[in-house]
Amino acid sequence: MAVTDEAIEKIKGMIVSGELRPGDRLPREADLAERLGLSRNSLREAVKALSLIRVLDVRQGDGTYVTSLAPGLLLDALSFVVDFHRDDTVLEFLEVRRILEPSATALAAQRMTDSEVEGLRVVLAELGDDPSIDALVANDLEFHRRIASGSGNNVLCSLIDSLSGPTTRARIWRGLTQEGAVAKTREQHAAILEAIAARQPELARSWATVHVAGVEDWLRRAL
Structure with a gap:
């Protein structure tokens, strides 16, 4: 334990x-x-x-x-x-996130307006050097919400939003227990943002996959 x-x-x-x-x-x-x-x-x-x-x-x-x-x-x-450590249902939610979010991120790289990209940059900048875990998770949720919205596909955005709640406690637990989780989240968000800003959908897709798969892999090992 x-x-x-x-x-x-x-x-x-x-x-x-x-x-x-x-x-x-x-x-x-x-x-x-x-x-x-x-x-x-x-x-x-x-x-x-x-x-x-x-x-x-x-x-x-x-x-x-x-x-x-x-x-x-x-x-x-x-x-x-x-429940969190016994029940692997949250892994299934993360698997679906890993399928949907990279596609939404690729679409966002093509469809987000310049002002929406700047808004995403502001969200990332709002995270201080030593954020609390709840501040990190709130920032993470807002960052992903804006990308899903930026995909321009309301159905896809709604599906991704519905996955946020069931995976929030995994985000919290990772932030509390995995060494370097805050720095890793910040670095991967920055890479996703830059790929979107550069209008490189496949690069954005790849970084989003790495990001979500990292949480999923950590949880599999934790369980």
Whole structure:
């Protein structure tokens, strides 16, 4: 089990057992890490992951709290980690993305207006040097949404949009656990953008394939 997953399981165990209840504040990071036998870094990553799915609420200057969800909803949210690693359905969504998105990207290289290309460049530039995982994922979703829209094919765009939700948690998990994921995403987005700007559809198709296949390959190995 990956270190981050182990940390999540231990926090989950405290909540499921009733040791931590909705609304409770987590012990200080150093104390909790020592108590659970975790490094502070792995504990921090686990807290970040659980806050992204709103199981934990990180309040700057105040501490980290278990969200005040109904117990059933809380456990449903927590189970996503286990489901994610057991269920390979998300791989099928990624396979479809790998089939559709390169074609949409090739069309975008032919059909996007100059102003739309510049808009795509602005989206990429908005990502800072050290973005949070949720900022990275939001930027990633917007980048791909604009390309799908730029394909000029409303049916294709709608199909790709429908695939965004089921693959969002894979994007989050990759950002949290794969070393260099942020830099890799930024570099591949830049390559896709430049191919579109240069009006080179086949190059754009190739980079889009590499980009989506990279996430799919990582997930296959993770599962």
